[in-house]
Every structure is written in structure tokens, then in C-alpha cells.
Amino acid sequence: MADTEIEGGEGRAAGSREQNLGALFEAVLTRGPLSRRDAARVTGLSPASVTKLVKPMITHGYLVERHREAGVPGRPQIPLQVVPERHYAVGVKLMEGELVGVMADLHAEVQSAHRMRYDDTSPAGVVAAVASLTEVLLERSPAARDRLLGIGIGLGGHVDGASGLVVHAPFLGWRDVPLQQMVADRLGIEVVLENDVNTLAVAEQWFGPGFAFDSFAVVTLGVGVGCAFVLDGKLWRGARGAAGELGHMVVVPDGPPCHCGKRGCLEAVVGDEAIVAAMSARSGRRYTTVSQVIAAAHAGDEHARGVFAEAGVGVGRALAALVNLLNPPLVILSGEGIAASDLLMDALRAELERDSFSTSAQDCTLLVRPLPDETWARGAAATMIRRGVLRSLSRLSDQVVG
Template identity: 65%
Template structure:
């Protein structure tokens, strides 16, 4: 496994190029969004679509204002190439990262550039309390960044737990005692706006896919470490949800059947062996000082305490073994490691890498670039907003498709 800068995209075309007109429009839009401004010829090259088809698809997108033409470039004898770009003012979206006692929110334009942001602390963990906090954050954000009528696509919400994004249902959350909640509908009714909900690691993956290291790759994984351990899978350009949104529940893969009890009710989940709690517990089990927070273990480890250092290297090794399994299953060219646990990455990353190299099959480790990327909460919220943008834009493009077919 290498740890260099993000490599550039290799190979030609985009697998999304195959399929319906809607998929073609979507691939075209995302290509211009993530790599634009691009000429029609470069869009054709990047998407694998024919130049004639690109010209045909671009026409309604220009007409409806999703794309704009910039001043022509010179350089090509004969016909100048006109760069196509996204019109950032065409649409806006709100994105929220819902955490234990805090919401971080942003408003973004259609290029997912942050226009305003806000943090709100809240104590009421009831569903009513959560809904009120979501409403309050959204109101403050839109007060600070008024969006013209008809241009706000809606609100994207990312939160931890078993979230069935396509169905709009929160099945369970580690932070709240909310079970089987139709959260999308409840928030949408309360705000009077379209809403999408998504597992928070998935929103981070969308952020990476649209404006991060993942934009150069059709397939990649995001693994987050910290209190919880999560994973998101982007496969051939699509965020993979599985049958009910459980895809990527990496933290609850059982790696030690006789291991410690996990908050999910099972024993020996990766999260209970390599998450923050496990690191704190390892110090207590070894007779170390009574401490409660992983940051305290990190302080001890940085001061040279061998018990604290071992707690981190054991967690890193367990995580590395589990990541090797992911590499064997998916064989991704890129794995992005993120999450608040990276604050102490210097204490476990070498152990993690060694174990990945040792455990992965054949060339799976060598084939994969491991990027260590701490991300501020605002970027998770930005990913939630991008999830809403994608949903809203694809719905609009579907309308264009229907109009063209009718």
C-alpha cells in the first residue's frame, strides 16, 4: 500500500457512460462539475460519450441554465473550443452534520462552494429536540445566506447509524434513541423543503467524490476512525447502499468473537476492538492510570508511556487486518482514511500499514493508495449538501429527459 499524493486518473472513459440518457446526463453534469470548465471535446473524452451525443445533451442543459459557456479558448486551429462550466448560482442546498450534541451546517452553491456555515449545540436528544435543532440551524443558515426563490434544492442531513438513505428512514443511531424513524419525511414536513438523509460517512464519500481526492476515481473507499469506525463504498461512480443502507457497516464486522461487548449488542465488533473506547479500556486493563478519554491516552503515549503506546498500536493492527479484508473484497485503487481518530494517527498508522501489507492478498495492498485525510466537520456537512445537490439535480435532469422523450 502506498501513501503518496493522490495519483491522477488513469484509464479512459467512465463506466457510467453506458446506459440510459439519464445516466449520460448525470455523467456529463458530474464530469463538468468535478473537472470543468471543459470543452465538449474534453467532456466526450472524459465520459466516453460520442462528441455528437455530448453536443446533443449539452443543449437542454444550457437552455435550462445548469451549464454556461465561457469565453472560447484558442490553441486549436480552425474551430475554437468553448469551455463549459456549471453555473454556481443556478441552485443552492443546505447540508447538516448531525452529531451527539451538536449540528454543523452549511449553505453551498451548485459547485458545492460554502456560502455560510453555523454550529449549534443542543442538549435535548428526543426526536422533537433533534427536529427543533435541525430547524433552528437551517433557519440561521438561510438568514445569513438568503437564497433566491426557487433556487434552494433542499436540505441534506448526514448522521451516524443505520440510515437507509434511498428510503429516507433512520433505523437506529448510536447517539439518539430514535428507532425506525421516517426522518426524511418528518424534516421535510417541518421545513417545507425537499430533504435527503444519509449515513454521515456516505456524505463524506460524496464530498470526496465531488470535490476531493475521489474525484479522479470511479471506485474508492472511505474509512473513518474514532469513537465509531465506518466505511463508505463508491463503486463505478455510485455510492453503494446495499439492500437497506447497511453497506459499509465496517465497524460492526466481528473480528474477535469472544471480545468486548459492543454498543450494537454483539461481541467483538471491530469498533469494540479498535475504536476509541477500546484504546481507553486497554490502558485500564493493563493496570494503567484511570482515564476516560482517548486524548488522555494519546498524551500518555506521546510522553512515552509503553502501555498507552501499545494500546494504539494494537488498535492500529486490528484496523489494518480489517482493512486488508476490505481490500481483498473490493480491490479499490484508493482508500481514504479519515475521522476524528486521526488526531492521534502518528501513534497507530505504522502498525496499521504493516498489518495491511501483511494481511492483504496478492497485490491488493500494493494496488491501493492509502490517503490519510483529516476532515473538518464542515466538509462532512458540505458532503451532505452535495448529496442534496446531486439528488435535486438528477431529479431535474430526469424532467429534462422526460421532456425530451415526450
């Protein structure tokens, strides 16, 4: 399987035909309309290979040629673009008590979106909720019914996409739930599971600022702390999908207890619950939500400002470790916790500067990006598109002699 393949030393030229088809499709999808010449430049494939690989994709309706570009010096180039209505994919962000779903076309443009609550957190209950969400999306986008590639589902926790297993999802109280197979059996369609921050990273890679970078990290703040890496253009999942557990890096030795059993984890210091608890302890008054603490800080409350400054130090410390390890050119900060970014950033940047090695902190652009749940769901759909199209294209390569 592609997931475990080790690429040879000759770069793109050593890729299998399937990998090359995938890379070419992705280049046209994210950068198109794109001429064959530009596609060769972007993918590193030879112009002759591009011409050969494009042929079956046009024959089978994945790509279409647009009108020749006028006014471009040299031989006129015919731009290629993805045919959006060739396939569709559903993307789902599975959260505590709530699901957000989108129907995306092959261009990963959102055709419809829907949000619904669910109460039954058993695996069967969640499968039923995903099924009814999918049905609503299909009713709204009937053209997708016969052309659905599959469903991409993103959720928080330890998700092993290769085996389709939710290894550990604390917010659902699940361990080792074969959610991928369960949804696939229920709906009779291909399903891809992914950690939700990974789906956000895919969205940022395809449609966000990650587009301009080969490598970057996404860090999310909120109830928990999430982290995902795109390295040399690929999502880095680790041995079993548990990469990016920045939230369980100890930033305050002997700090507050974490639900994972350790003390002083980043999540136990800057997660929503920790912010509320720290504010209640400092002020001697009872706070119940982060937005109350944010409001107090904005009104000039010193306790509240201190709580966020401390959280900023914690995040800065963890980010320093991240930039020291990977030296990424870009880190995107997102998640609902960035509602307090104006209160965190000064302390965060100062600590990041202090704890990082050499130029690692200066090399890294830190972007704060408020992204709605629909963007995470769109990333889940993009994950499904990537997997499903690769599979379809690999079948084409068997059928068509280029």
C-alpha cells in the same frame, strides 16, 4: 427509480437520458470548465449526444458557455461551466448533541457554515434543530432563499436513503424514524438522508482525492468506525443502506463486548471508549479521554503506545479483509480518531501486509486525511445537489426537444 435500475451491457450509451444528463452535469461540475469534446471523453457519451444534452442545460441556466479557448490546436473549443448561483443546497452533519450545517451553491462551494448544539434528541427535537440551523444559513445567504434545492442530512448509523428512514441510530437511540419526511413536512422542501460516512465519500469523490479514482473506500475512526464505498463511480449502499459496517467485523474473537451484542468487533477494540478502557486497564490508572491517552503515548508512555499499536493491528486486520474483498486502489482514512494515526500506522501497515492476499495491500494507496465536520456537511449538500439536479434535469428533458 434510478436507485433500482439495472444498467444494460452497453455502458454509458445504454443509460437513460436522465442518467446521461446527470453524468454530464457531474462531469462539468467536478471537472469544469470543460469543452463538449472533453465532456464526451470524460462521460463516454458521443460528442453528438453531449451537444444535444447540453442544449437544455444552457437554456435553463444550469450551464454557461465561457469564452473560446485560444491557442488550442484544432477547432476552437467553448468551455462549459456550471452556473453556481442557479441553485443552492443545505448540507447537515448530525452528531451527538451537535449539528454542523453549510449552505452550498450549485458548484458545491460553501457560502456559509454554522454549528449549533441541541439537547432534545427526540425526532421532533432534532427536526426543530435542523429547521433553526437552516434558518440561520438562509439568513446568512439570502440569495439561496428562492433557489433552495433541498437539504441533505448525514448521520451515523443505519440509514436507508431510498426510504428516507433512520433504521437504527444508536447515538440517538432511534429505530425506524422517518426523518426525511419529518424534515420535509416541517420545512416544505426536499430532503435527502444519507449515512454520514457516505456523505464524506461523496465529498471525497467530488472534491478530494477520490476524484481521480473510479473506486475507493473511506474508513473513519472515532467514537465508532465507519466505512463507505464508491464503486465504479457510484456510492455502494447495499440492499438497505447498511453496507460498510466494517466496525462490526470481529477482529478479536472473544474480545471486548460491543454495543451491537457481539464480542471483539473492530469498534469495540479501536473506538474511543475502547482506547480509554484499554489504557485504564493496562496502566491501572483512570483515563477518561482519548486525547489523554494520545498525550501519554507522545510522552513515551509504553502502556499508551501499546494500546495504539494494538488498535493499529485491529484496523490493519479489518483493512486486509476490505482490500481482499474489493482490491481498491485507494482507501482514505479519516475521522477524529486519526489524531492518533502516527501511533497506529506502523502496526496497521504491518498487519495489513500480513493478512492481505497477493498484491492487494501494495495495490492500495492508504491516505490519512484529517477532514473537518464542514467537509462531511458539504458532502451532504453535494448528495442533495446530485439528487435535486437530476430531478430538475429530468423534468427539463420532458419539456425541451433537444
